[in-house]
Amino acid sequence: MQGNRELWSSIAHGMAEDPSRATRDAAYLATLLEEAQARGEGRFPPGYQYAGAHHFLAVADDLEVQSLDNKDLPITSTGSRPIPIKIPFDCLIQGVFGWAFPIFNGAGQESAFNVLAAEQVLSNASDYRDLFSVAWLLDGDPHFVGNGEESLMAPASAVIGSRNSPRSMAWTLRRGQIISVLFRNITNVPVPALTVFPYPKLRATVAFQALNLGPP
């Protein structure tokens, strides 16, 4: 169907640029559009221009740091299991954003002041997005976040938007497709030999904004 759109657009722009083509191609384009309408291509979901009503969330609770010295676990990968999102209806993914909350629970926590101070200074990105890395696969296909050949995880601050400014996307997904979201707690990257208190666990979330493309 996308090819049809491009053909229609190409013809129409050609007509707009050349009056002789406008008179010659008008009937042809009208026929193409009528045929498309007869095939049902005109049954677009109403209200598509509005903000998505749905959020599909992948939530990783109690996400712990992983060793940076493990040669079998490069910094661009994770030992955590992917969090799946099974798409419940045909939808248009319009945006993606994420956030994390550091959780300081371990022994050695000196005071509430230290916790507050750590929360303030550990992160240098909005919504703590630099404390976790992320990647995702669609139906197992790893080519959406990576180097073109394999999936590579990257800090969420460079992959997804914040709650205030989601990253714009436009994927049409069908019911039953699966987005698998990978997470890694990387609070140990800027402080690799932290001994003064335990690394915080994270509650990290990636949210996809979605518009239902099903019949109203």
Next chain:
Amino acid sequence: MSSPTTIQQAVSLAQRMAGDPSAAVALASQLADLIDRLPPPAGELLSRPVFERATLYTEVLSFENIKPGSLSPIQSIRCQRDLWIRGVSAQAYPSLTAPSAEALFAKLLILNAFSRTSNGRSLFEVNWRLEGTQGFISKGVEGEILAPAATVTSNGFFHAPLDWQLQTNDTIQVRIRNAARDLFPATLPDEIFSDAELTLRWIVVTFWAEEPRTQPSVRR
């Protein structure tokens, strides 16, 4: 907000144009605009470049353990498909150590204060080439330079726009320089931050990419 364009509107307009040559000339631009604004049909997984700033792919370049003042080796991405690069973001991390929580907080406060930007982008400079061709970050005729990442990359919050249409097997080459030491005045004792601490443990540059829109020629 105007109501969504429908194919019925396009059909009606095209039929009117087909029956009236003068209308065909006068309304051709309007019809082209109508077609371009048609909403997406439900269908296959598909990225739609007609959506402003929408991106489907994230091309990731990862650098590790770059010492202060050092240049990284060049990292490359070879495009596995035609891509429309729409923006670039980055993130960098130092490798701090401290004997106490207070000392660690103080170091992080000092580093963040001198950085003045988010995502640690002040800590490095960056340059990229397309297909080995330099000049995309330069001083004009004086040639290629490395630019502060804070000025040429985004933080994922706003968008540092790019508009490159690349083809399958085209390459993007990126290198970076650790500029962390440049943040601080010379009077700041080096022992506050050792070279080991200002070694950038991880730097990531991500290019946000779309599938290019093709415009097939009309052959009849």
